[in-house]
Amino acid sequence: MPELVFPLDSTKRFTDQALIGHNRWHPEIPAAVRVRPGDSFRVHCREWFDGAIHNDDSADDIRDAPLSTVHVLSGPIAVEGAEPGDLLVVDILDVGPIPQEDSGPLAGQGWGYTGIFATQNGGGFLTEQFPDAYKVIWDFAGQTATSRHIPNVSFTGIVHPGLMGTAPSAGLLQKWNQREGALIATDPNRVPPLALPPEPNDAVLGSLPSSEYARVAAEAARTAPPRENGGNQDIKNFSKGTRVFYPVFVPGANLSVGDLHFSQGDGEITFCGAIEMGGFIDLRVEVLKNGMTTYGVTENAIFMPGNVEPRYSEWLAFSGTSVTLDGEQRYLDSHLSYQRACLHAIDYLTTFGYTPEQAYMILGAAPIEGRLSGVVDIPNACATVYLPTAIFDFDIRPSANGPARINPGQGVPRSSF
Secondary structure, three states: OOEEEEOOOOOOOHHHOOOOOEOEEOOOOOOOEEEOOOOEEEEEEOOOOOOOOOOOOOOHHHHOOOHHHOOOEEEEEEEOOOOOOOEEEEEEEEEEEOOOOOOOOOOOOOEEEEEEOOHHHOOOOOOOOOOOOEEEEEEEEOOEEEEOOEEEEEEEOOOEEEEEEOOOOHHHHHHHHHHHHHHHHOOOOOOOOOOOOOOOOOOOEOOOOHHHHHHHHHHOEEOOOEEOOEEOOOOOOOOOOOEEEEEOOOOOOOEEEEEEEOOOOOOOOOEEEEEEOOEEEEEEEEEEOOHHHHHOOOOOOEEEOOOOOOOOOOEEEEEEEOEOOOOOEOOOOHHHHHHHHHHHHHHHHHOOOOOHHHHHHHHHHOOOEEEEEEOOOOOOOEEEEEEEHHHEOOOOOOOOOOOOOOOOOOOOOEOOO
8 A cells, every 4th residue: 555645534524633634725825745756645535525414314414515615635745846837747546435444424434425506505507407405325335336315226436536636826826816706796696606706714724824824715716616727627537547647836736636536427417416425545646847838738637537437338328409498599508508418318217217306316426428529510519418228227228118117215315495
């Protein structure tokens, strides 16, 4: 096993650990540990809400999930010799649930969860159709996920970190805040908001001196979206065997990681669409000097995906175009076309007996494939959702006999109001 450089104790909260990570991006957050190019090392990660979500049949914890506290990230990890303009090479050697803990109260201890967030608390990709909070608990058996809330479904998880990235420079942070602030200003009262501005409340800034806390907390960026430094990209193929090339913006690069997922469908469409968990990740790092200029990678990481995902041979694909549910034509709106493809898949699965919420959760957590299939034929963009047929224990293909009817079981817990 590689050296454990960032340990976490499952019995303690994130802010009570021997090493305290962070939940905001800022160049002045001090490095928690230091490694050298060529080093292999292990990092423990907490589930993104630090234990606020429970293994039960209530969705009230999803309704009340404290968004100002996320994501709890392990790091920053400084890499000796890395300087602005370099590329940081990160190999994902291994990743999985909390080691040697297959049961317990924390997500990652033999279980994980998927949530539909209420519109008032973040919403999701289909928040207009699913405005309330729901939760699904998934149990892990080896690499397989099953759920008491969605019967007749099992699949092999593609375990990956939802979030990994390097620290921004002061100039890059300022750029983020300015452009996202300008977007918020176009509709400041929108629910859910157009973006998340800096939020000093609940900011965790590692070992930053208390004298600097107020200033840095007021400037630090939220970790919710992906940006030029990588960040919360939620790429399901970011699995074991992946090699990533991150732009370096500050001395040491200051790499951070968290938001581990047992599985996810392309797009993580329910917002908390993956199977969220805590766990471990083993990494190896190298530095390509002046790599940003040499390869033209001045923003946004490039990566070589791992090859450990399950190989499905049969799919049922659903397509959508950029026309709203009210029949309004939009011009090459690929976001809308993917929404429509997802809604078509949800409608289809309900003919077998699933509730719309169960079908939505399947698309968020199972290893579906989402694709932009046509973006040139005006006025309609076309997106497709590929659903692997083998994850169901009954035949979902259309036939002359009509859809089989399954017992949906207890269904997906919905929050009270």
